Amino acid sequence: MSCHGCSSALRENNYLKCNGCKSEYCFACLNLTDDSSKLLTPEQIKSLSCPYCRNVTRRINNDDTPCRPRYQKGQAQSINVSFCDVTHNNTANTSVGISTDTGLAKEPVTMESISKLFDLKMAPDSTIMINLRAALNKDIEKMVAVHVNRAIENLKTDFSSTTDYLAAEQADLRSEIRQKDNLVKQLQTDISKCQNSLAKYQSRIQTIEKNLTRHEY
Template sequence: MNCEACRKKITGDEVLRCTQCMKQYHFVCLNLTPAYYKANLGELRRSWMCPLCINITRRKGNNCNTPIRQQQANMDDSNMSSTSSASITLDQFSRLLDSKLDTKLDSFQKVLTETIRKEVSDQIARLKSEFTTTTDFLAEEQKDIRTELGTATDRIRKLEDEKMQLQTSLSQINKTVQILDKSSRNCNIEIQSVPEKRSENLLQALKKLCEVINCTISESDIKSIRRVAKLNPSSDRPRNIIVSLHSELHRDTIISAVRRFNRTNKSCPLNSSHLGFLGEKCNIYVSEHLSADCKAVHAAARHWAKTNQYKFVWVKYGRVYIRRDEESTAILVRDTDSLSKLTCSKPV
């Protein structure tokens, strides 16, 4: 229930109800002091009338005995000076103003609270909507990335499989090429350090060499004879001579004859003077026509043997062997990596 004067909700026992119209008022809004209200509470509840009903009663008859009139008469008797009467009026006005301000403040606080709550709710809803949109977008992007990543992973796996297959095929091709290369050289011999001349006759030089080592060979046994380019163009050594024969037997016959000659003439092994070249002597070497890989293994084996006091290094049928001394077992050197597994004391 609200007060008919200030329209503010009535709480507690600060209410007065009109005995005529039954409308309710704060006793403060009726300019009654708390002391007077408490002292005359019983009488007020039995006979008090609101100002509207008092005006109606005045038009019908005398209303001098109402509690308000009596209170005003008592107040007029006890307050003789106009200054005291004015002070009470200002105090009452102050209380009424405070009451109005409180009412307005409460109303303003409610409106402000509702406005803030609504604005915050709207902002939260907007943020939720934006966050939902963002998360949906990120989820979709993540899904696309996962799909692309899965596709890339499958492609990488396929490429790795293809790489393994290609490496296997390449390894097989390299082995085949090495076999074919070796096979193409099986009937060849390589003669090193033969001095070069502008108008040289290599066939006559080969015949002279075979005559020196006491090895009989005819021109029909020779398919071709030629010099080959140097691996190192800056080297001052003569270009090597490659002799292609019709069979491996002819190759082995010439190489064996050279070895016998060198063993017999250790003090003067086969050299340029034996072939009729004047000037400084240089040793001449006759060996199998080796591939580049085999030559690299042979060179590495010679260096390793010299460092580790191994006496013998030789090539037979395209394979490199080393041996410590005459009584030791021959060791096959398959590649340069196998040299690292060998020791001076115990070959493996």
């Protein structure tokens, strides 16, 4: 079993489990020591939340909200415990963050905490990166679809132009073929007429030759 934060191996009694995501974290990732972890009560351990689950903007006074009505005097106040609220002090009240009427104590902002938050947000399995990848995939799909549709339209236009040109050329060829056929038929008719005329002339010549032969005798 390894730590969900730093992936280091976990030993017995050196980690805590988040009540929200049920992930295990070592004391170092939770800003805890062995001594400070012993100050936590079972009730506080059950309400602990990891940096992932508690990564929200905290208000100075969030008692008067729809989710947390303002407490009246004499009413019990709920304990809002988080891993990073535990300090190295020896008293229970200073080792856990307790929500009061005056609000939650501010946590110090350091470069290390900012760096950790940035690493958490930029992790491959973080919600931001998952949403970013999904948005990029959608944008890429839209861009590809636009280019593909444009290419298809261009192909359709080119194909239509080509088919129109071929159809026009085919019509011209058919017209020219019909003209040639008509010319051939006309030539065949003329040849037939010439052959008939030639046959008549040959018959006349033969008749004249016969008559000449008779006159000689």
